[in-house]
Amino acid sequence: MDALVDEALAYQAEAFDADEPIDGGDLVQWFAAWRIALRDARRHKRQV
Secondary structure (H helix, E strand, C coil), rough: CCCHHHHHHCHHHHHHCCCCCCHHHHHHHHHHHHHHHHHHHHHHHHHH
């Protein structure tokens, strides 16, 4: 799960840090996929 946190922190990091615009559609699409990956990782961790 640490890798997923690192991925979230890295996503568009330069744009966030510079307070630059980020495409909302891209962000929602990325977040939807990231959320599924996080959910799956948590399920796997609980089963181990």
